[in-house]
Amino acid sequence: MRYIVVIVGLLCCLQACTLRPESVKPAERPLVLYPEYQDVTIPCNIAPLNFLLRNEGVDAVCVTVKGDLDSLQVNARGNKVVFPLKPWHALLEAEKGRTLEVTVTARLGGQWLRYPPFTWQVVADRLDTYVSYRLIEPGYEVWNALQIRERCIENFDERVLADNSRTDGKCMNCHVHGGNSGNLSMFHLRGEGGGTILNRDGKLRKLTLKNEQMISAAVYGDFHPGGRYGVFSSNIIIPAFHTEAxxxxxxxxxxxxxxIADFDENCMLISPLTADSTVLETFPTFSADGKWIYYCSAPLVALPDSVRQLRYSLCRIAFDAEHGAWGSRVDTLWNARLMSGSVCHPKASPDGRYLLYTVADYGTFPIWHRETELQLLDLQTGSIDRLEAVNSNRSDTYHSWSSGSRWFAFASKRGDGQYGRVYFAYLDADGKACKPFVLPQSDPEKDDLTLKSYNIPDLSATPVPFDAASIERINRQLKAEPFK
Incomplete structure (x- = not known):
């Protein structure tokens, strides 16, 4: 075993190196960390899990991460623990498939206290390298300062993919990838001169995804695995403020x-089974093999007076990609009346085994519903997992799968109830979910200082081939292609 020791700051070196076992006492009060990284499962390619101690009075800290083959130690002045990137990745590579023991010793009022150790389980299943998200004010549909960003989860590199200060103030919705690939993605630019920005193999197009049969332009959508088609909802959306806190x-x-949009033929495909004026259909997504469309469906009720009776079931309808044809029957997989809830955001795992979705008491806008939770449907057995190890007492939703089907990302307000952050959770070979962890930051205080929500995280194995300058140019120079 080899030890790598990192000393942060000259004064830290003089102070922390005087640590002697006889001068350390067991801590009587529990360790309070942010992020709460105790006893989590992590991928072997994640960035350092930097954290800070919220215990009052901490002015120095010593952390040892010990594995079977390698170890890493960090001594620092103050209450922040920041691991060096290269030694961190060397440690995870050496210890993948094993458990790391983390011991924290902190100085409070001149006394060193050692806290009970916790663990990090390092798995060999890698998490997709990139995650994109919107940075937006939480919940009020404000977009005066809105960006879509892409972050590398293996380090702290982040870049801006689109910035509405460079697109005439347009609102930007839902950047999603197809097949977890940076070479297939899309998002909507709203407003005059806008359209859906489609990225296929590095070529950017601006599209008007609407024809005369549709009630609005495309809103929520997903790619067919072949890349030729996208399935979308068209919605007339009404916001309303609650008086409840x-x-x-x-x-x-x-x-x-x-x-359904046919990107090759520039046409929209409509089915009478999903265009019933007495039924609300939304959040469509393709199955992993592209043969099914999963979506949410609810009978129309009087709104807004009966919004608490607005409950969506999980449905599916077949799709024939060869002929561009909808199926002739709708199946209900999760009945809102029988389950006494409302489902939204279904997402199929890339291996076709699972369907991940969220459930709230009612409606399809769950970010202010504290009861919102993730659920996992096993498409082979029909069993439903309530994912108790993953969910919190705040909203957990807007999820996406990693390409290996062992990891998923989601947005959660569990930190402070106000701002959404990106979390990752592991699903083992038996389908057992593990405690999630928040996206690491180079400075563990960053989440405290970022007064925006990380909205709609979407995972990709590769980066997209465009940036904010590309989107600015497309917005100004390209006219949106019509669809029939």
């Missing part, structure tokens, strides 16, 4: 239908 904003549809 824990439900600040409600967003609901007065009308919503589904449509």
């Amino acid at each position: 824990n439900r600040r904003l409600e967003v609901y549809d007065t009308v919503s239908d589904l449509a």
